[in-house]
Amino acid sequence: MENEERKPGLTAMSMSRHQLEALRRSTVLVVAGADAALSLIELLAEGGVGRIILVQQGEKKCGRFQAVTSSDTSLEIRSYNEAEGVNALEGLLAEVDLVVETFLDWQIKLGLSDLAMRLGKALIHSGVVGHRYQIYFIKPGKSACLRCALPGVGIEDFPLGAVAPHPIKAVETWAGSLMALDAIKYLADLGVIQTTTLWRIDPLSGDIEAVRNLASVKDCPDCGLPFKSH
Numbered sequence: 001m002e003n004e005e006r007k008p009g010l011t012a013m014s015m016s017r018h019q020l021e022a023l024r025r026s027t028v029l030v031v032a033g034a035d036a037a038l039s040l041i042e043l044l045a046e047g048g049v050g051r052i053i054l055v056q057q058g059e060k061k062c063g064r065f066q067a068v069t070s071s072d073t074s075l076e077i078r079s080y081n082e083a084e085g086v087n088a089l090e091g092l093l094a095e096v097d098l099v100v101e102t103f104l105d106w107q108i109k110l111g112l113s114d115l116a117m118r119l120g121k122a123l124i125h126s127g128v129v130g131h132r133y134q135i136y137f138i139k140p141g142k143s144a145c146l147r148c149a150l151p152g153v154g155i156e157d158f159p160l161g162a163v164a165p166h167p168i169k170a171v172e173t174w175a176g177s178l179m180a181l182d183a184i185k186y187l188a189d190l191g192v193i194q195t196t197t198l199w200r201i202d203p204l205s206g207d208i209e210a211v212r213n214l215a216s217v218k219d220c221p222d223c224g225l226p227f228k229s230h
């Protein structure tokens with residue numbers, strides 16, 4: 001459990017004007033592969049995030065994302081040339097408050113984690129591992145980067161190519177919902193974000209596991225960098 005200070009929280013019925021304004025002024029970059037991005041974007045828009053930039057991996061079906069956002073949220077779709085590698089996203093990361101990824105390719109996930117650490121940008125990672133799904137809020141200066149965290153959660157090897165989205169849509173939606181909740185809390189400065197905990201759901205056993213104590217590693221060239229605020 002994080003020992004972070006409790007932030008001013010929600011009243012029973014609503015967020016404060018200041019918190020709503022913080023959400024309205026926020027920009028989130030969603031790097032979409034798995035279907036979790038759909039519920040994520042719907043809930044970010046519903047939560048009042050003012051601007052979402054969407055970059056998609058693979059087949060382009062942007063209409064479904066536009067269908068779940070309202071006119072109160074600007075959804076900008078930008079192209080991403082996979083051949084250029086993840087560093088092509090550097091300019092985009094510089095203009096957003098938070099990055100959320102549902103990439104299907106682990107090499108790109110790792111590259112995005114490196115980039116986010118280097119730029120001091122908070123990143124919410126999600127990934128399908130077998131039939132399980134994991135979510136992890138990576139905060140530069142506090143959290144282990146993805147390269148350091150994976151061995152800690154028992155992932156030493158990952159597929160070289162893209163993996164399939166989870167076959168059960170409800171699991172993708174669970175992931176999208178959890179990521180949206182963390183994003184809204186972060187952007188509106190609400191409650192506590194567990195920045196050293198990776199959450200993992202096993203939909204077959206019903207277990208939801210928290211892998212804790214994934215703190216930044218001092219001698220890592222990525223997460224050991226001095227903290228820079230977003």
Ligand SMILES: [Zn+2]
Pocket residue numbers: 144145146147148149217220221222223224
């Ligand atoms: Zn690291």
